[in-house]
Amino acid sequence: MANISIDTIKKIYPGGVEVIPGLSLDIAAGELCVLVGPSGCGKSTLLRMVAGLEEVTEGEIRIGGRRVNDLEPAARDISMVFQNYALYPHMSVFDNMAYGLRNRRMPKPEIRTRVDAAAGALGLEGFLDRKPRQLSGGQRQRVAMGRAIVREPAAFLFDEPLSNLDAKLRVKTRVEIRALQQRLGTTSIYVTHDQLEAMTLADKLVVMHAGRIEQVGPPLGVYERPATAFVAGFIGSPPMNFLPGEAHTTGVRLDNGVDIALPGLTGGRVDLGVRPEDLHVDPAGPVELSVRVVERLGATANVHGRLAGTDAEIIASLSGTDLPAPGDTLRLTAGAGKWHVFDAAQGIRLL
Amino acid sequence: MVERRPLLTFIQHAVLILGAAIFVFPIYLAFVASTHTAQEVNTGIPLLPGDEMWTNYAQVLGEGLSTVGAPPLGLMLFNSAVMALSITAGKIAISLLSSFAIVYFRFPFRVLAFWTIFITLMLPVEVRILPTYEVVASLGMLNSYAGLSIPLIASATATFLFRQFFMTVPDELTEAARIDGAGPMKFFRDILVPLSRTNLAALFVILFIYGWNQYLWPLLVTTDESYYTIVMGIQRMANAGEETPQWHLIMATAIMALLPPVVVILGMQRLFVRGLVEVEK
């Protein structure tokens, strides 16, 4: 167990492309830290710099207090699960897991014990003699996990480990990874672009955008109080609605002239955010929605439409059986504390 | 086949069988000739195998055609095998190493190294006959196995094939190996070479045939008949001056000369076909 500290690191590719312009992050020992963001946000680059697969242009990375910038990946005491698993196709499952241990000259009996233990934990006992191509996708994923855990490293690094699995298996494996990580208590960094995966797995959620950290915090904290409009739009599904308007000391006046009372603001253009699941029907509600499409999901329904008098798209997640039809007009509202106000130009949270 | 046309299908098979027959015929006839006495061959070729097979083959294998100065076939077969296998092993070894360097390292002069290797494609033995002979002579490599094989083991083709294959090996495997503590040579030995097995086998077939069938080169560098290879030795017999050629023995030699590469190509047909089409891509 070790903490990982990332201290004002930069990544500039030869040719001058700046992927990470300076970023700091501390991960406590035993914590599962999820890096989430759209593709190209630098999350994988960050992970690969921790692994030692990419060079750090500037700044310092420490694992367990030891500076690792100039260490080979093998010397950093980490292990990694790759998106495509990167299993050695010509080696058996056993050899795949044992390879790293052999390279470290571990005595054979101990290798045997460790691989057997890992195989037991992952339900791979019967497959140790198989080649990767004789396994299903889920089994391969578990071999990749096994290869990571037999090493008993200071940290696990996961690079989108579930994205090659089908939806059902993804949910199941997600739960298994969480349970395994909690049992072993190994510090982990987990990269994904799937916000649901991020929410369910993380102790610490890091939302990244364009090489920067937008927000760090516990998943629920990030969900309830997104620090920026980007985070608000990225975390949560369906995404948060943004209604453009003008801030006043008493509240926000939407572009269609409707006032929503929210004390504590000063002035200027804002986006008023509200999550679809926080909207509910209220005949006196301030948000008037002209319904275009109704998607029935079973327990709930997503009602798509426009804010009356504007072009702003709104989605409301409603439950119940009395659903509107296209063409209807609905009046909606949200509870106190469910409104989020962001500066329209900067995207920074105002309230 | 899209539709049924019995006549067309019949014609197809007929053409193919005829084609195959024409292909096999010269070899069949050579075999037939090698099983008769000289007299039978020289007075109207029989179309069915005779019963002199063991006598003829025993003679060429054991004694050779001493009258025309060709050594026993056994020795020439051995020389051919040494040459073919050295060329094959040498080409594969040096091409594996150099393509590994070119694909998996960035170093100054990398592009220069690549082009230096590439240039061998443009310089077959035939276009630099005399100077190459002079180099080999001045290195004292005439009449030696080294002289027969080493000058032929630079191969751009094999280097290209491996380079192409290495480019398709996923980067993540290299990264996983690095995390597992494997340095470059360990990665090469434990992962890259085992992954190249199919390519190695295909190249083995192609290069073995190439090496075995060398003709001009052994002709240049061997004057001592104990280093003759079988493919060039057969010419010594066929052009035996004024004497009537001993066709039954020449054909026995021809059969022995073509047997090893034919066995290799047929035994490893699948790999060969894949490798050949791959190499030229």
Added chain:
Amino acid sequence: MRTKKVTFRHRWLPYLLVAPQIAITIVFFIWPASQALYQSVLRQDAFGLRTEFVGLQNFARLFADPLYIKSFFTTIAFSAMVAGLSMLVALILAVMADRVIRRATVYRTLLIWPYAVAPAVAGVLWWFLFNPTIGIAAYALDQLGYDWNHYSSGSDAMALIVIAAAWRQVSYNFLFFLAGLQAIPRSLTEAAAIDGAGPFKRFWSIQMPLLSPTVFFLIVVNVVYAFFETFGIVHATTSGGPGNATNILVYKVWRDAFEGLNLGSSAAQSVVLMVIVIALTAIQFRYIERRVEY
């Protein structure tokens, strides 16, 4: 030129790895080739005592030499016939084999192995088959009223080496044509059949156009083969005769060097051959580049 995105770092290892191949290439390829270039502008006197710089004189003499010009045209005719004959036969066989998919591998096995036979051995086999006194093919031709004799007739000798060279090459071409044909999606020919095109029409309107890159590629490969790899056939059989009728360039360069001991001329011939290989290789690579695009 591309490398892997993921590379190793090492100060001297990559040099050590390329060293053997580079060393062999320099000693046995680049050095001799540059020697040939160098010698091609020199002339030695009759006793090999003095050499002098003569510029392009060796080349001028070469191209003024009717024997060389004849050899040049002989080689071109020979290459054209070998490429044409072997490709035509291979194409016919491949089209037939492609249609009878089920037994294609059986036929492939039967047709593939002449490729393993050395050109020199192939030459000797056909030499025997066409031997004017005991050869069965010569006998058959005699029955048809043709008096075959490759010892006296230049055109007979040429026909013989063309057949021997093409025989071996058909296997190679066949493999590529078959691979090319089998790479054409079945759905295309099926669509054409539904559109009412018969087998012959389908061949000309669908398969042949899609096969044209293979055809082009094989033309280059076959010409290279006929130019440079057929030395053994000529040397083991006709020895360039009768009357230089089969004296192709690679045979002539060897004979002038090792029998004529004419250094300057042989070097100049080597240089001309080098130019030809380089041109052919360049064409081949342009083609490969183009194919990569698609």
